[in-house]
Amino acid sequence: EVQLLESGGGLVQPGGSLRLSCAASGFTFSNYAMSWVRQAPGKGLEWVSSISYSGASTYYADSVKGHFTISRDNSKNTLFLQLKSLRVEDTAIYYCAKWPLADIWGQGTMVTVSS
Amino acid sequence: DIVLTQSPGTLSLSPGERATLSCRASQSVSSNYLAWYQQKPGQAPSLLIFDASSRATGIPDRFSGSGSGTDFTLTISRLEPEDFAVYYCQHYGSSPPFGQGTRLEI
Numbered sequence: 001e002v003q004l005l006e007s008g009g010g011l012v013q014p015g016g017s018l019r020l021s022c023a024a025s026g027f028t029f030s031n032y033a034m035s036w037v038r039q040a041p042g043k044g045l046e047w048v049s050s051i052s053y054s055g056a057s058t059y060y061a062d063s064v065k066g067h068f069t070i071s072r073d074n075s076k077n078t079l080f081l082q083l084k085s086l087r088v089e090d091t092a093i094y095y096c097a098k099w100p101l102a103d104i105w106g107q108g109t110m111v112t113v114s115s
Numbered sequence: 116d117i118v119l120t121q122s123p124g125t126l127s128l129s130p131g132e133r134a135t136l137s138c139r140a141s142q143s144v145s146s147n148y149l150a151w152y153q154q155k156p157g158q159a160p161s162l163l164i165f166d167a168s169s170r171a172t173g174i175p176d177r178f179s180g181s182g183s184g185t186d187f188t189l190t191i192s193r194l195e196p197e198d199f200a201v202y203y204c205q206h207y208g209s210s211p212p213f214g215q216g217t218r219l220e221i
Contacts, residue, residue, distance in 0.1 A: 046211070047211055100212070101150060105161065
């Protein structure tokens with residue numbers, strides 16, 4: 001079964017850090033670029049970051065540049081997003097998705113930034 | 116950057132009616148790299164249409180996409196109760212990639 005499974009979300013104080021993971025199965029993960037997309041409560045989809053199939057190239061939305069880092073481990077079919085210096089406005093469901101045509105999405109992991 | 120603007124923001128219709136959703140790009144979309152996604156409450160988005168007019172696997176033929184250049188349309192020919200959701204267009208080649216969404220409500 002083709003699947004993406006995120007983990008690592010939770011409640012964190014402003015200024016804190018989290019590391020999100022996305023485990024892929026059922027397709028050749030190393031052949032595809034991947035992205036993180038987030039959705040704040042009641043809001044639309046916001047692209048956060050993308051990484052090339054090899055991991056050599058990374059891209060970030062201006063809103064997260066400098067405080068989020070995307071990476072991948074193709075030997076473990078896993079995508080990561082390191083979140084640092086978290087702000088209240090980073091509160092959202094974070095989805096991983098096959099990219100650029102997102103025909104596979106994870107179920108999402110909730111990140112709540114609050115004191 | 117290409118900005119996608121979806122209209123209307125909310126569309127109120129009844130089952131059996133026809134829905135027409137619009138996605139307008141600020142510049143011409145190369146190679147019609149335009150996709151539509153459906154998101155139901157509490158669920159991740161799912162792909163409906165890619166390359167502006169190709170249905171994704173398993174998508175019923177009541178869903179159709181059309182358009183080119185800067186103007187794209189998602190049409191649902193006869194609304195079923197399960198079609199009431201939020202729909203997003205995406206240009207898979209630019210940043211930011213998503214439109215702001217259209218809520219289709221009963």
